[in-house]
Amino acid sequence: MELKYNEIISQMSLEEKCYMFSGKDFWLTRSVERVGIKSIMLADGPHGVRKQEGRGDQLGIHGSVPATCFPTAAAIANSWNPSLGEEIGHCLGEEAASQGVGVILGPGLNIKRNPLCGRNFEYFSEDPYLAGKMAAGYIRGIQENGVSACPKHFAANSQEMRRMASDSVMDERTLREIYLTAFEIAVKESKPKSIMSSYNRINGVYANENKHLLQDILRDEWGFDGFVVSDWGGSNDHVEGVRAGAHLEMPTTGGDSDEELIQAVKDGKIGERLIDKRLDELLDVIFSAGAAVEKASGKAFDVEAHHQMAEKASEESIVLLKNEDTILPLKKGTAVALIGDFARTPRYQGAGSSVVNPTKLDSAKEMTTCFELKVVGFEQGYTRVGPENAELQNKAVELAKKADVVLLYLGLNEISEAEGLERPHMKMPENQISLLDAIEKVNKNIVVVMSAGSSVEMPWLSKCKALIHGYLCGQAGASAMLKAIMGEVNPSGKLSETYPLTYEDTPSAPYFPSRQRNAEYREGLFVGYRYFETVGNEVLFPFGYGISYTTFTYSNLQIENHKKDMENPATVTFTITNAGKMDGAEIAQIYVSAKAPAVYRSAKELKGFKKIFLKAGESKKVTIPLDDKAFRYFNVKTNRFEVEGGEYEIMVGASVADIRLAGSVVIEGTNAPSPYDMAKLPSYANGDILSVTDKEWKELLGHEIPDGSWSRTLEANDAICQLYYAKSAPARLVYKILTRMLDKSLEKGKPDLNILFIYNMTFRGIGKMTGGMVSSYMVDGIMRIINGHFFGGLRQVISGFFKQRKVVKKANRMK
Incomplete structure (x- = not known):
């Protein structure tokens, strides 16, 4: 080993x-x-640099240095433009380096398994191919500046509730095809210098000490050559983490886990040669990122240029979902009523560790003065949180009577989308919909301008003539949205996730979030559109949907079959024409379907896409190569990706449900043995996975279903919110106090993120997140107290305290 x-x-x-x-x-x-x-310094991303001033903490108790707040990943994914991601990444890397940050923690790459996940706004898509391609763009851009990107959270971290204590249980094929493919694309195509492991277990093993993930797949198979950092407080067993392929445990434990690692080497539990190898891998990034930061030292970034980039990013990501009577774009001089609290105080990012302190912030109320509109007035209309406010609503209704068109700004409030918190439902706030109902009675010309980081139910859609969605659009989103409303920008975004009619239609709804320890991914491969297209269920808006102020036609499909070329098995060529009267961009999507598969698959899978700008009346020939992921599936018998030979349908569409061209190609397979007895997997054979039985789930897993139930004996890796199981009365009292504090913060509409973090944190996390104040030995004592052995546990905590003081002193000397 050199x-x-x-x-x-x-x-x-x-x-x-x-x-x-x-x-x-x-x-x-x-x-x-x-x-x-x-x-070197690591700092939060992923849509802006969050370098904290003064003493550091994870969730923003202390302020951060001003930085550009770009649209979140959920917005940018709607652009379907990896090159745009690369431009954003370049700005992020430049700002990071100028602020002395060597590693920016992003982009977020977890799959949107369920629309209620509170952190969906940080993630790209329900589809791994789209997510991977977008992330690769970000990473290339960030690392152009020499600093390191750090895609996260590796892997299968799809819920916020008890995220540090949950076990993501799934079959290997689902893990590889859905939850790892985006990371695979990002690693192979953009070569990130670091990657962040997730809090959760995957099939019983913590991500940060999972050799199957970190060594077998990430390094040996994908060729990753950077370092792995734990999510903050996410290291379980530090020695096992280093052994499995992790490098950096964050934050400091004040020497506690460092001493464990030293002792493990001395005891022969882990070899010093392996320590040297891991350190060599870590130093490679420390030196390169450090040099980039040193080179950029004292160089300020162009605040205005980056603000303009944030505006451009938002413009490309806006999705027009409805435009009845072609009410949009508005004509110059239109008399508009500006209604909704979001018009005055925009909601442009989510809550949690990703919160950026923006360099500047546009609002619709301020920016309307820059456009040729006759604004008859502004009314708040509703409060962000709480019941309907009759006075605010009445004022808004009276204003609406005076306008030709109402621009009604609606969206999810801050409490709906936050790190550490799941959404309770998919509905919009009732007071906002009540306002819409009231305005619709006096003015039918309503344009709803949406702000939200994830899909919502829309039984109210018929009440508005137009719906234009900016997602969480960053600091310049208000201006970008008004440009789209006025037609200065032709909306070109398309949805990177499905909008079901109701939450109950969601394939993972019966299994989300985890009931106790285990998050069971019983829906398997059938996430998002893969489910809806397979079973034929109606949706509100399909994956890939978005309309324009112009129209596009598709023609002249040609499919070239590259036989025996597994890396580039086929090329798809077709022509797109802008048949309307306005310049615009179209996102063409390629879906693949096996015509007679022996191995169960979804009806359609995204395997290619391209964004094409066309002037009015212009035609362009479009060529999209299909890569090694186009026809493959993961075979659990051979433990590798295989290709099933046979005929495949190649579909070119404007969305997954709007296929414009179709042809077929015969692909030569790898002749692998069939991995399943499909007679034992009827739900997966037809995609009807809303009520998978234990017997069928066990058959797919290939082993017994793990018991994830809690007992009255709590362990260090259980979540603090499980204190209601404690045998100790004082511990149960702590649970009641913590719960009441959390409830009060939720009632105010602004979640206390630190309480949320503590609530979902494991007891082990007390030793990992207190900077050395509490050691793992002291945590064991705390667990004895919680489980009813008060005096014995207290003695252990006290003795551990004095022992840890000596360790901290040594750690401080080590710098």
């Missing part, structure tokens, strides 16, 4: 080497100045 930095590593003591695998503080890596190793 080390790139052997000369440096050979000069380091065992203690110095082992201490490099944990943070110096909340955001910095450790340094060993005598051998030339300097600290």
Whole structure:
């Protein structure tokens, strides 16, 4: 094993080497100045740099340095434009370097398994191919500046509730095809220098110590050569993490886990050669990112240019969902009533560790003065949180009577989409819909302008003539939206997720979130459109949907079959024509379907896409190559991706439900043995997976269903919110106090993110997130107290406290 930095590593003591695998503080890596190793800083992303001022914390108690707030990933994914992601990434990398940040923690790559996940606004799509391609663009852009991108959260972290204590249980094929493919594309196509492991277990093993993920797949199969960092507080067993392929535990544990690693080497539990190898991999990024930061030191980024980039990003991501009577674009001089609290105070990002302190912020109320509109007035209409306000509503209705068109700004409030919190339902706030009902009675010309980071139910859709959606559009989104409303920009975004009619239609609804320890992914491959297209269920808006102020026609389909070329098995060529009177961009999508599969699959799978700009009347020939992912499936018998030979339908569409051209191609397979007895998997054979039985689930898993139930004995890896199971009365009292504090914050409409973090954190996390104040030994004592052994546990906590003080002193000397 040849080390790139052997000369440096050979000069380091065992203690110095082992201490490099944990943070110096909340955001910095450790340094060993005598051998030339300097600290680098990691900072939150993914849609803006969140470098904290003063003392660091994860959820924003302390303020952060101003940075450009770009639209969130949920918005940018609607652009279907990886090149746009690359431009945004370049700005992010430039800002990171200028602020002394060597690693930006993003982009977020988890799949939108369920619309209620509170962090969906940070993620791209329900489809892994689209998510992977978009993320690869971001990563390329970020790393152009020499700093490191850090795609996250690896892997299968699809719920916020008890995220540190949950076990994502799924079959290997689902893991590989749905939850890992986006990461695979990103790693292979953009070569990120780091990657963040997730909090959860995957099939019983914590992500940060999962050799199957971190070594077998990430390094050996995909060729990843950077370092793996834990999510903050997400390291379970530090020794096992390093052994499995993790490198950096964040934040600092004040020397506690560092000493565990040192002792493990001394005891022969882990070899020093492996320590050297992991350190070599870590140093490669520390040196390269450190050099980039040093080069950019003192160079301020162009605030205005980046604001304009944020506006451009929002313009490309806006989705026009309804336009009855072609009410949009508005004519110049139209008398409009501006109604809705979001018009005055925009909701442009989600809540949690990704919150950016914007360099500037546009609002619709302020920006309307820049457009040729006759604004008859503004009314708030509703409060962000709480019941209907009759006075606000009446004022809004009176204003609506005076306007030709009402621009009604609606959306999900801050409490709906936040890290650490699941949405309770898919509905819009009732007071907003009540306002819509009231206005519709006096003015039929309503344009609803939406702000939300995930799909919502829309039984109210018939009450408005137009619906235009900006998602969470970043600091310049208000201006971009008004440009689209006025026709200065032709909306070109298309949905990167399905909008079901009701939440109950969602394929994962029966299984989300986890009831106790286990998050059971019984729906398997049938996530989002894969389910709806397979079973033929009606949806509100299909995946890939979005309309324009112009029309596009498709013609002249040609499919070239590259036989025996597994990397580029086919090329699809067709012509798109802008048949309307306005310039615009179309997103052409390619879906593949096996005509007679022996291995169960969804009816359609996205395998290619391209965004094409066309002037009015212009035609362009479009060529989209299909890659190695076009026809493959993961075979659980051979433990690798295989290709089933046979005829495949190639469909070119404007959305998954709007197929314009279709042809077929015969693909040569790899002749792998069939992995299933489909007679035992009837639900998966037909896609009807809303009530998968234990017997069928066990058959798909290939082993017994893990028991995820809680008992009256709590463990260090259980969540703090499970204190209601505690045998100790004081512990149950702590649970009641914590729950009441959380409820009060939710009632105010602004979730206390630190309470949420604590509520969902494991007891183990107390030792990982307190900077060395609490050791793992002290956590074990706390668990004894919780489980009814008060005095024995208290003695352990006290003795552990004095022992840990000595460890912290040593850690401080190590710098």
